[in-house]
Amino acid sequence: MHDLVNRAIEKFLQEESVLGVEAGLLPPSLMLEAAAEQLGKPTDELIEDLGAWLVRQDEIWRLLRFCGSDFLDFLLRLDELPERIRLITDDVAVPEIALSRSADGLVWVTIPGEGAVWTALLSGLLRAMADDYGTLCVITRSAEGICIDVSDLAFAEARTFRLSARASQA
């Protein structure tokens, strides 16, 4: 499973035209740091791009769309994500995700006790998923976590998702 994670990052970096970063040589975090330096952008921004890139991978995109019928549903069930990943494999350590909703309707996503890496990854992923569902929202990342202000759930047409992969090919 670690090889899969490494390979995903390697593929992402190839598409970002980062040269000479080969999976297996460095652990993921160092691989990303080296790449960010090469691209001249902050590491957390690159990790955010990685989160958005994951959504663009067809197989991962389908798995994510299984997790919610619309963006708000997806967002409010985001805390299921670690459990879902554990359904598939138990050798990837995914931290717990905490959700809270303030009185003014803002949704807060926090990852207690974890570094900025997961927060950056999730905020990139959330941005891309909001886009995918056609939802208009403002996503702000800070040291405390990610704040999502959903203003229009059906702002644009959502990308068509069919439960059966076979049906969507037809």
Next chain:
Amino acid sequence: MSRALTLGQAALDRLMPMHLCLAEDGAIRFAGPTMQKLVPPGAQVVEDVFVEARGVETGCVITQIRASEPGKRLSLRLRHHRQMVLRGHVVAPGFGGLLLNFGFGVSLSDAVAAFGLTENDFAPSELALELMFLQEANRAIQGELARFNRHLMLARQDAEREAHTDPLTGVLNRRGLLAAMRGALDPRGGQGFALVHLDLDNFKPVNDSLGHAAGDRLLRDVAQVLGRMTRSRDHVARIGGDEFVLILGGAWTCQALTHIGARIIRGIEQVSPGDCRVSASLGVVLSAGYGPDDIDRMLNDADVALYRSKRAGKGRVSVAPLPAAPDLRPFPAPR
């Protein structure tokens, strides 16, 4: 204590979208919204929807439904989608007739594809979406792993090839030669071969007077000459310094071997750099009489034949006619 429940049809639809309500004779009274997608248009009785899942079709599904014990699983096959078996159970509702509820079981993904089902076709309590999620996740991971395995296999093939190749000349190395000999001596192959041990004459002066780069170039040229003079099913190996070994498949006469040896010597003399007068001495053994365990002995016998050529004045071919006979006859290379 039991409670008589009064449940509106809308509530029943939401709780069990896959329910089917029948009269005692099997006539369809009503069906849940997802079940309606499975019922063919114009269906009047349960037999229009289902056939038996197992055994002979009696055309009388209702008998099986009525005979089904409470709490026992009932399996029925869709009449128009025979690969799909639905599983469910039947109860007797207070309003009479039979109330059945179904699930797709392992036919789930087939059903979702065939009927274009969506999330809304399943009750929130069902695990349908989770099952499909798992199935797709599994397939994706398996695809990745298969890619990995292919990658590893190719890498292993490369490594094996490299382990059998002399990096300087691209021909086999000693390990590659031993593998090729093992294959050639396999009694199941059975067509015989000649083993040629070849040592360059006057190679050292090339290194000494023209440098190691020139020596390396000469070794590459010699390998090329040997490659040119052999067929694709033959093997060429360099087993150290300026020593080469050829495996020439087929049955050979002494004369033919002497002839081909002479051509090889001429070819090598033609690539000799400067005025170094590089030539080659050859010792040949035929495979007859050697078995799979005789690789060392065979190499040794070829070496003895080669030594004989060297002693007889270099630039020659010596053929050991039979492994048992130590009678070696050096032939001068015809010029």
